[in-house]
Amino acid sequence: MPDNWSFVIAAYLLAAVVLGAYWRHLVKKERELEVHDRMDRPVQSTQSMGGPVNQGLPVNQSVKGTQPRVPGTGHLRSEPSTRRPLP
Amino acid sequence: MTRTLGWLVVLALVAGLVMGFLVAPRDAAQGNVQRIMYVHVPSVLVAYLAFAVVLLASIVYLTTRRESADRIGHASAEVGVLFTGITIASGAIWGKPTWGTWWTWDARLTSVAVLFVMYLGYLLVRGMVDDRERAARYSAVVGIVAALDQPPTMLKPGPSTMPGVFAATLLVNLAALALVYVFLVTKRVALLRREEEALA
Amino acid sequence: MSYARRAWIVLWKDALAERRSKEALNALFFFTLLLLFIFQFTLGGDRERLTDALPGLLWLGFVLSGLVGLGRAFLTERDHDCWEGLLLSPGDKSAIYLGKLAGNLLLMLLVEAIMLVLFGVFFNLDVGRHLPALAGVVVLGTVGFAAVGTLFAAMTAQVRARELLFPVLLLPVLVPVLLGSVKATEAVLAGEGLGGVTHWLKLLAAADTVYVAVGVLTFDAILEG
Numbered sequence: 001m002p003d004n005w006s007f008v009i010a011a012y013l014l015a016a017v018v019l020g021a022y023w024r025h026l027v028k029k030e031r032e033l034e035v036h037d038r039m040d041r042p043v044q045s046t047q048s049m050g051g052p053v054n055q056g057l058p059v060n061q062s063v064k065g066t067q068p069r070v071p072g073t074g075h076l077r078s079e080p081s082t083r084r085p086l087p
Numbered sequence: 088m089t090r091t092l093g094w095l096v097v098l099a100l101v102a103g104l105v106m107g108f109l110v111a112p113r114d115a116a117q118g119n120v121q122r123i124m125y126v127h128v129p130s131v132l133v134a135y136l137a138f139a140v141v142l143l144a145s146i147v148y149l150t151t152r153r154e155s156a157d158r159i160g161h162a163s164a165e166v167g168v169l170f171t172g173i174t175i176a177s178g179a180i181w182g183k184p185t186w187g188t189w190w191t192w193d194a195r196l197t198s199v200a201v202l203f204v205m206y207l208g209y210l211l212v213r214g215m216v217d218d219r220e221r222a223a224r225y226s227a228v229v230g231i232v233a234a235l236d237q238p239p240t241m242l243k244p245g246p247s248t249m250p251g252v253f254a255a256t257l258l259v260n261l262a263a264l265a266l267v268y269v270f271l272v273t274k275r276v277a278l279l280r281r282e283e284e285a286l287a
Numbered sequence: 288m289s290y291a292r293r294a295w296i297v298l299w300k301d302a303l304a305e306r307r308s309k310e311a312l313n314a315l316f317f318f319t320l321l322l323l324f325i326f327q328f329t330l331g332g333d334r335e336r337l338t339d340a341l342p343g344l345l346w347l348g349f350v351l352s353g354l355v356g357l358g359r360a361f362l363t364e365r366d367h368d369c370w371e372g373l374l375l376s377p378g379d380k381s382a383i384y385l386g387k388l389a390g391n392l393l394l395m396l397l398v399e400a401i402m403l404v405l406f407g408v409f410f411n412l413d414v415g416r417h418l419p420a421l422a423g424v425v426v427l428g429t430v431g432f433a434a435v436g437t438l439f440a441a442m443t444a445q446v447r448a449r450e451l452l453f454p455v456l457l458l459p460v461l462v463p464v465l466l467g468s469v470k471a472t473e474a475v476l477a478g479e480g481l482g483g484v485t486h487w488l489k490l491l492a493a494a495d496t497v498y499v500a501v502g503v504l505t506f507d508a509i510l511e512g
Contacts, residue, residue: 004120004184011123011177015130018173019267022166026274033281149508197462205459212456215448225442228505229456232435235497236460 089273096270099263106256120184127177129261130170131199133268137167138206142234145227157223160230162275164209166268171203198237205233290382297386304363311359311394315352319402322348323409341412342472346465348402353395354454357436360391361444374510384437384506392433399425420475427491428468434498435460442509467491
């Protein structure tokens with residue numbers, strides 16, 4: 001049976017492209033949010049970012065946010081305690 | 088922590104590729120096209136895992152209204168749809184040289200295609216309902232209905248009489264793709280959390 | 288007010304409104320007639336092919352008219368600002384779901400009965416001979432259809448792109464029910480009886496139970512807010 005390597009490469013490449021593109025999309029959105037955050041709170045930065053946004057985005061993504069976060073309450077909306085949970 | 092996970096993913100993927108291309112021998116019947124199975128089978132299994140997570144997260148959300156459950160469900164559905172798409176595409180790419188056709192309407196292929204469309208619907212609900220909280224409730228219901236709708240045909244086992252090295256290669260690749268799933272979902276959940284905070 | 292009574296009141300209100308205006312029934316009757324014409328124009332050339340396709344066409348007709356009918360299920364509540372009335376009603380809201388489900392089921396069964404008669408007349412389908420078995424299959428399939436349909440109709444009633452989202456959500460979920468129903472109908476119309484398709488019938492019954500159960504359990508969450 002002929003080996004059809006082109007099909008094998010195509011399949012692996014497709015998987016790589018799909019997953020890679022999604023990951024890049026996530027990274028891009030994360031960077032956009034960081035810019036957004038920094039524009040909103042320029043005074044409160046607890047680490048020196050190298051100044052305002054137009055100096056370029058830091059690539060390091062393990063940078064913590066500019067506000068201290070309490071673990072476990074990542075969302076700001078309060079739990080809807082008034083709602084009845086499902087029986 | 089995400090750094091370690093990220094490197095672990097890369098390691099696992101490399102291991103999977105090494106197993107798939109260098110260690111596993113050429114299949115006697117199908118030739119090297121059979122190596123596509125090392126992408127196709129783990130993809131479909133990870134997709135099922137993803138949708139099982141969506142089911143659990145949806146139930147948890149509806150009973151407790153915890154927003155973390157909602158975020159996990161949302162992220163898992165997105166990644167699950169990706170893996171389902173990869174499953175269908177890699178299956179078609181395998182099918183063309185093997186069966187001579189890109190597609191056939193047999194039970195398993197059809198059920199995967201329906202699965203794909205169902206969870207696309209889940210994501211559509213997320214996209215089209217503006218109120219975040221309503222979107223969460225509605226998609227949780229869709230996530231539950233879609234999961235319960237999977238007919239038992241999908242669980243029909245493949246050949247279990249595989250020689251050891253093939254099975255081992257499959258397992259390594261499965262572990263690799265499962266790690267990719269965990270990595271992507273973790274990142275997506277974190278992103279969802281930040282998006283909500285940005286809006287608040 | 289008891290649970291059953293509340294469900295009954297919803298059913299009674301819808302049935303009464305429909306009997307007075309006959310809006311849905313007339314439109315749906317007309318729609319089924321038009322469907323028949325379309326089936327004839329697209330497939331009617333080859334008599335053999337049409338006869339072979341009849342079980343599928345029958346259910347295709349049921350699905351299309353069902354989509355139209357179910358899509359309007361919560362129309363009155365939405366258009367006449369009665370939604371708050373639903374939300375404020377006391378007790379377990381799933382009673383409303385069951386009432387709506389019963390109403391939709393009756394409407395769909397009525398339309399399907401009409402379609403069967405029309406198929407009998409225009410496509411020479413001998414409905415009478417296999418009627419009990421056929422009726423059983425149609426009811427089984429329609430219950431599942433109505434169960435998920437009512438749930439999703441409530442969900443999409445207030446959504447922006449309702450006419451798009453409703454069928455997109457409903458149709459994939461209906462695939463197992465559709466498959467089972469068509470297979471069983473094929474067997475019945477071929478004169479084989481239901482003996483050979485018991486696994487499909489079991490699937491249908493199981494699916495129906497699951498759908499109604501999910502509807503009852505989650506309707507509250509759908510209606511909220």
